[in-house]
Amino acid sequence: MNLSEFLLHYKNGQRNFIGLDLDDHDFHALDLSDAVFEECYFHSTSWVGSNLQNTRFKNCSLKCADFRNTNLTNAAIQDCLVDSIAFNGAITKDFVFSGNDFYGATVDQKDFEETFKDEDRK
Numbered sequence: 151m152n153l154s155e156f157l158l159h160y161k162n163g164q165r166n167f168i169g170l171d172l173d174d175h176d177f178h179a180l181d182l183s184d185a186v187f188e189e190c191y192f193h194s195t196s197w198v199g200s201n202l203q204n205t206r207f208k209n210c211s212l213k214c215a216d217f218r219n220t221n222l223t224n225a226a227i228q229d230c231l232v233d234s235i236a237f238n239g240a241i242t243k244d245f246v247f248s249g250n251d252f253y254g255a256t257v258d259q260k261d262f263e264e265t266f267k268d269e270d271r272k
Contacts, residue, residue, distance in 0.1 A: 160185065183221075218270060232257065238270035 151159070153175050156167070160182060170190040179199040186206045194214040203223045211231040219239040226246035233253055247262035257266070 232266070235266065236270055237262075237267055240267075242267060 151170060153172055156170060156172065157180075159167075165184050166186045166188075167190060168188045170187065170192075172195065173191055173193040175192075175195050177195060177197045177200055180197075181201040182205060183201050183203040184205065185202075186208070187210050188208045190207070190210045192207075192210060192212050192215055195212075196216045197220050198216055199219050201221045202217075202225050203221050205222075205225045207225075207227045207230050209229045210227075212227065212235055213231050214234045215232075216236045217240050218236050220237075221241045222237075222245045223241055224244045226248075227250060228246065229249040230251070232250045242262075245262075246259065247266070248258050250257050252261070
């Protein structure tokens with residue numbers, strides 16, 4: 151599925167996506183709330199300014215993803231690859247970050263609050 155097809159499926163009400171491969175795409179300022187992504191590849195993607203409220207990423211590869219200034223209220227990133235990920239300015243009320251792989255180390259909510267939350271790799 152390419153980006154246009156994905157956005158059409160989302161617009162038509164689909165919220166669960168498994169195995170998407172949308173590396174190097176721009177999701178800037180989109181409303182993708184309530185989506186569930188499992189085993190998806192989002193390397194070098196930009197989610198800047200998007201609404202990802204209630205969105206779940208499970209077993210995804212988010213290497214070099216940019217979530218700066220994104221609404222992640224009640225969202226979750228779990229069991230994902232999170233190397234070189236940025237969150238500076240993101241809204242993270244009730245955000246869950248657990249079991250993620252960061253350069254071979256497992257990182258959790260405490261690591262998010264202490265290190266990742268203000269990360270701005272740009």
